[in-house]
Amino acid sequence: MLAAHRAYLLGWDVGSGAAGDLVTYRSEVPHASLNGVLRLSGRDPRDALAEARDRLDGLPRIWWAGPDSDAGTADALVSLGAVRVARMPIMAVAVEETATPPTPAGLRVEETTDLEEFVPAYARVSGVVPDGVAAVLEREKAFAADGTVVRLAGRLDDGRVAGTAVAWFSREVLTLYFVGTQPEHRRRGIGAAMTAAALDLARARGVRTAALTSTPAGESLYRRIGFRPVGAFELLSF
Template structure:
């Protein structure tokens, strides 16, 4: 099993792949996509910085975009409380989940669902945008950023389509340093409770295993956590997400 440090480094590397702004040094790592969706702009790590100084600098770098601050185990232990004392607002606590791929459970693919890699970002991005909350006016920017993605790793985008060609499930597999990290795992609302999310996750796990990857990681939302636990993922840490 990969260390939590490796999982956090992979998470930083993926979101920095969206960055078109100032990333900064290791003491204050930021990324800016200019997509009007908070998780695609924000702070990834803060160490050894006074909370007020870090907050002032982060606001300068991320001025004009919705953003979040990911306070995880790789940030100073008092970072979240310090930011809250300065007006930051905690909006969620999200589990960082990991699994040994060989120990994960099977998941059946629902009848009529066909999962395959896609490079058609003009249809793939609107599908995950609808599920993840990216507003319609931000989809074009998200497509542009996906096309220009420059992370130090490999991105594989999986689309789950029905027989009529509609994309009803999505997953982004991020492969870096022998680790799979999952993003944008989602199911269109009208197709939920059919096992599509589990099938998309299973497909990504199988793809990674076929490339010699042994460990998977993700950050779960409340709606997805029961699915991932059934597959064998367990909590390894927590992100406190703040707006600022």
């Protein structure tokens, strides 16, 4: 699961951050979750922090301190001036053991390749500033990574995109990203329907495990479907 997560975010990288004991990715998008550090292994935290700041200079960024980094990484970084901003559970489920929520009336979920429509929809609910949407679109068009990405749009009867999800297939795992619902359509079960559609894709492909990182607001939704915490990332600003 951790390798699949790294592979997806490295698909946004415009540099060469994948190699070595400090794995970074730089997308040039002015959005913290799309630039950052993915893993630190066998490296002095002080030196690693200085190099990470140099590699990612000029961009908002985050450090994912998780189970694939050296023990004590988050505490060491905080002692050097990094700031904890969130704790995100890593959640997983056996695909065949998931509950199937009902699809809201008037919603259909389908694969989309229309990035000009899809990117602004998920950017709106993912904290991407309006001036950053063009950069996100450029990177989505150039996305290349070790896996397969399927973009899902939840459409209303009038064709508007009310929900989004990115299904990432890598390392025999489905990992979910950008699961979101437009604010005016929330609390109708659209997020659950987007997640269920991605799980259906996994079943069709014979993929047995699904994973995601959840915000506190989304954790209860994923628990209802069957996901359970198996670890966590400490997210830090630096």
